[in-house]
Amino acid sequence: MALFGTDGVRGVAxxxxxxxxxVDLAVAAAHVLGExxxxxxxxxxxxxxxxxxxxxxxxxxxxxxxxxxAGVDVYRVGVLPTPAVAYLVKESNADLGVMISASHxxxxxxxxxxxxxxxxxLADSFELQIENRLGEPWSRPTxxxxxxxxxxxxxxxxxxxxxxxxxxxxxNGLKVVVDCANGAASTVAPSAYKKAGASxxxxxxxxxxxxxxxxxxxxxxxxxxxEVKKAGADVGIAHDGDADRCILVAKxxxxxxxxxxxxxxxxxxxxxxxxxxNTVVGTVMSNLGLIESMESIGIKVEKTAVGDRSxxxxxxxxxYILGGEQSGHIIMRQFSNSGDGLLTAxxxxxxxxxxxxxxxxxxxxxxxxxxxxxxxxxxxxxxxASSAKIKExxxxxEKQLSGVGxxxxxxxxxxxxxxxxxxxxxxxLAKKVADSLVQLVRLELK
Numbered sequence: 001m002a003l004f005g006t007d008g009v010r011g012v013a014x015x016x017x018x019x020x021x022x023v024d025l026a027v028a029a030a031h032v033l034g035e036x037x038x039x040x041x042x043x044x045x046x047x048x049x050x051x052x053x054x055x056x057x058x059x060x061x062x063x064x065x066x067x068x069x070a071g072v073d074v075y076r077v078g079v080l081p082t083p084a085v086a087y088l089v090k091e092s093n094a095d096l097g098v099m100i101s102a103s104h105x106x107x108x109x110x111x112x113x114x115x116x117x118x119x120x121x122l123a124d125s126f127e128l129q130i131e132n133r134l135g136e137p138w139s140r141p142t143x144x145x146x147x148x149x150x151x152x153x154x155x156x157x158x159x160x161x162x163x164x165x166x167x168x169x170x171x172n173g174l175k176v177v178v179d180c181a182n183g184a185a186s187t188v189a190p191s192a193y194k195k196a197g198a199s200x201x202x203x204x205x206x207x208x209x210x211x212x213x214x215x216x217x218x219x220x221x222x223x224x225x226x227e228v229k230k231a232g233a234d235v236g237i238a239h240d241g242d243a244d245r246c247i248l249v250a251k252x253x254x255x256x257x258x259x260x261x262x263x264x265x266x267x268x269x270x271x272x273x274x275x276x277x278n279t280v281v282g283t284v285m286s287n288l289g290l291i292e293s294m295e296s297i298g299i300k301v302e303k304t305a306v307g308d309r310s311x312x313x314x315x316x317x318x319x320y321i322l323g324g325e326q327s328g329h330i331i332m333r334q335f336s337n338s339g340d341g342l343l344t345a346x347x348x349x350x351x352x353x354x355x356x357x358x359x360x361x362x363x364x365x366x367x368x369x370x371x372x373x374x375x376x377x378x379x380x381x382x383x384x385a386s387s388a389k390i391k392e393x394x395x396x397x398e399k400q401l402s403g404v405g406x407x408x409x410x411x412x413x414x415x416x417x418x419x420x421x422x423x424x425x426x427x428x429l430a431k432k433v434a435d436s437l438v439q440l441v442r443l444e445l446k
Contacts, residue, residue, distance in 0.1 A: 003134075004127040006307040006413030008113035010102050013055030017110050019062040021134075026066025028133040029096065029114055032126060034070075038095055038117060044072045047092065047115075047152075049085040050100035051184040051242045054209030055110045059100045063112065067098075068147030069140065077155035079207070081184045081243035082113065083340035084159040090119035091158065101184065101242035104219050105415060107212050120337050121309055160192045163342055166335050167350045172197040174349055177249075178237040179224040180205040181217025185243035189342055193237075196346060203227055213240065218247040218328055218341075225253040235349065235359050238328075239341045244308070245328035246341035248348065250359040258328040259290040261348060263366040265330070266299055268351045269322055274334075275299065281314045281323030281331075283307075284408055288423055293366040307413060308339045369405065370427035372434040376418045379445035381411035384418055387444050390437075397422070397433050405430065409437065418445065 003009055009025065011017040034044065046067050050056035056079075064074050072095070077088060082099045089097035097115035105111070114122045114130075122130075176198045180186040182205070190202040203223060204216035216223055218238040228236035228249045236249030248256035262280060269275040279300045282290060286303060294301050302320070304310040308329040315323050315333055324330035329339035336343065352359060384390065390409065397407045405424030412419055420437050424430040 003131045004124075006309065007103065008111050010105065010109060010111035010414055012108050013053070013059065013110040017059065017112070019058055022059050022062035022112060023066040024134045025112055025130065026063045026098070027070050027138070028130045028136075029098075030067055030070035030072050031133055031138065032129045033096055033116070044096075044147075045092070045094045046072050046074050047077060047085055047088045047094045047097040048074050048100075049077045049080045049082075049088075049098070051102075052079050052182060052186065052207035052209060052212050053102070053107055053110055053241075055108075056100045059110055059112070063098050063100065064149060068149060070147065071141040071145050072096075072147045073150065074147060075150045075152045075155075077152045079184055079187070080155060080159065081188065081340070081342065083244050083336065083338045083343065084155070084184075084188070086115050086119040086338040087159055087162055087336065088152075088155055089115050089117070091162070093117075099242065103242045103244065103414070104213055104217065104240040107210055107214065121312075156188060160188055160195065163192045163346060164195055166343060167196060167346050169350050169353045170197040171349050171353055174198045174235065174353065175201075175231065175233045176235055176237060176349070177201045177203065177224060177227045177231055177233045178205075178345075179203050179216055179218075179239065180243075181213050181239050181241050182207040182211040183213065183217065183239065183241035183243065185239045185342065189237070189239060189243065192342055192346070196349070198349065201227065201231055201233065217241065218245045221247065221249065221255060224249050225255075229253050234352070237345045240328070243341045244339040246330065246344040247328045248345070248359060250363065252360065254360065254363075256359055256363050258324050258326045258330060259287045259368070260363045260366060261328070261330055261344060262286075262322070262324045263290055263293050264348060264351060264362045265322060265332070266294060267297065267365060270297065270299060274321070276319060276321045279318070279320050281311050281320050283311060283325050285326050285421060287326065287368050287371060288406065289366050289368040306410065312337055369423045369425060370430050371421065371423045372430045374420045374434055374438050375412075375415075376420060376438055376441045376445075377416065379418055379441060381416060381418050381445065383445050384409065384411050384441075389444055390440060393437060393440050397437060400433065401429070407433065407437070409441070
C-alpha cells in the first residue's frame with residue numbers, strides 16, 4: 001500500500017505515523033530534493049509548521065531532527081494554517097516546507113505534507129521517490145554542515161499582512177462569527193478579520209491539543225449556525241483543523257459550501273473580466289446546480305478527481321485561475337496555488353462589501369440539486385474498485401437517475417471509509433438510491 005495518500009502521509013499518531021517514520025521521511029525528502037539540484041550552491045532552508053494537535057509536538061521534533069541531521073536549516077513557525085506554510089516557503093525563498101496536520105480528521109490522527117520551492121505541494125513522482133528512499137544508508141554531515149534550528153517569530157504577522165494585501169476594501173460594518181475548529185486558525189483568523197475592519201466573534205478558538213475538530217469547524221456546523229443567528233451576524237465562517245477550507249453560514253443559518261463560494265467568486269471574476277478562458281475548475285463532487293448556474297452565464301466548468309491537488313493540476317495545465325471543491329478548498333491562482341480558507345473568507349466578504357449584497361442574495365443565483373452524502377465506515381475500502389456487484393448497482397442507479405441526477409462512489413484518500421454520493425432533482429429519490437447503495441457497500445466490503 002502506498003504511504004502517501006491524496007494529501008500527504010496520514011494515520012493515527014504514534015501508531016501509523018511514528019516519530020521514527022517522521023525522521024525517515026524528513027531525511028528522505030532532503031535527499032531527494034537535494035539530488036535534483038534544489039540545494040545546489042547554497043545551504044538548504046526549510047519552513048516547518050503544525051496545527052494544534054498534541055501529537056504535533058513530537059512529530060515536529062522528529063521532522064526537525066531528520067532535516068537538520070541531513071544538513072537543512074529549519075525555521076519553526078509554530079501553529080499556523082497549512083496555506084500559511086505554503087506562503088512562507090515562497091515568501092522566504094525556502095527550499096521546502098513541511099506542515100504537520102491531519103486537516104479535518106479526528107484529533108488522534110496526524111499527517112505530514114511536504115511543499116516544494118515556491119510553496120507548491122510535491123508532485124506524485126517526488127513523493128514516490130521519498131517513499132522509495134526511506135531507511136536507506138546515507139553519509140551523514142558533521143560539524144558546520146549540520147543544520148540549525150531557528151524560531152521565526154514574525155511568521156504569524158507576515159501571513160496576516162499578506163492576507164490583508166489581497167483585499168482593497170475596508171470590511172467595516174460586517175459582523176462575523178468565525179469557528180476556528182480549535183485548530184491552526186485560532187489566532188490568525190480572528191486577528192486577520194478584525195484588521196480587515198470586520199466586527200468579529202470567535203468560537204472554538206481555544207486549542208488544548210486535544211479538542212481540534214471536536215464538534216466544531218467546517219465539518220460540524222451546528223454551533224456556528226446557532227451563534228450566527230444569536231448574534232445576528234452577516235456571515236459565519238467555519239475553518240477546518242489546518243484552515244485550508246472555508247464553509248460559510250448566512251444570516252438565516254443557511255450553509256454556503258464550496259460550490260456556492262465558487263459560484264459567487266466566478267460571477268464576480270466574470271463581471272471584472274478576470275476569469276481566464278471563462279472557465280472554472282470543479283470536481284466530480286460538484287453539485288449539478290453549479291454546472292447549470294455557470295453554463296447559464298457562459299462559464300465552462302472543468303471537472304477533476306476529488307482533491308485540491310487534482311484541481312490545481314488542471315488549473316496549471318490550462319492556465320485557469322479559479323477552482324475549488326464542495327468541501328471548501330478554493331484556489332485563486334492570482335494569489336496562491338494553495339487552498340486558503342482565510343483568503344477565501346476575505347475575498348467573499350469583499351464581494352459582499354463591494355456589491356452591498358448579503359450572502360444569501362449572492363448565493364441565490366444558484367439552485368442546488370438535493371445531494372445525499374453518506375460516509376460508510378468500517379469497510380474494506382480497497383475492495384471497492386473490484387466489486388462487480390457494486391459496479392452493477394451503480395450502473396443501475398445511474399440509469400434510474402438519467403437526466404435527473406447522478407451517482408458517485410469513491411474510497412476516501414484521507415480516511416478509512418467509502419463515500420456514497422447521490423444527487424437528484426427529488427430529495428426522496430436521492431435518499432432511496434443512496435440508502436440502497438450504502439447497504440450494498442456494507443454487505444460487499446465487510
